[in-house]
């Protein structure tokens with residue numbers, strides 16, 4: 568599952584929109600897209616992201632942008648403003 572999500576492309580780490588929108592920026596687990604910040608059942612193209620590992624909701628765009636920052640800068644970042652649950 569994780570390999571197919573973009574963890575291993577012949578050793579080259581690629582950042583795809585799909586990967587960043589389905590991976591929790593906090594713990595790295597695969598989460599789901601949901602319709603709102605209280606939903607826990609998957610809705611494709613939902614506006615929010617839900618991580619069952621963290622039991623937290625994030626706005627999908629913020630989660631994705633934080634994932635990109637992690638990959639590109641290789642550091643824990645609080646540079647992207649956003650609400651914390």
Ligand SMILES: [Zn+2]
Nearest residue numbers: 591594618621
């Ligand atoms: Zn998580």
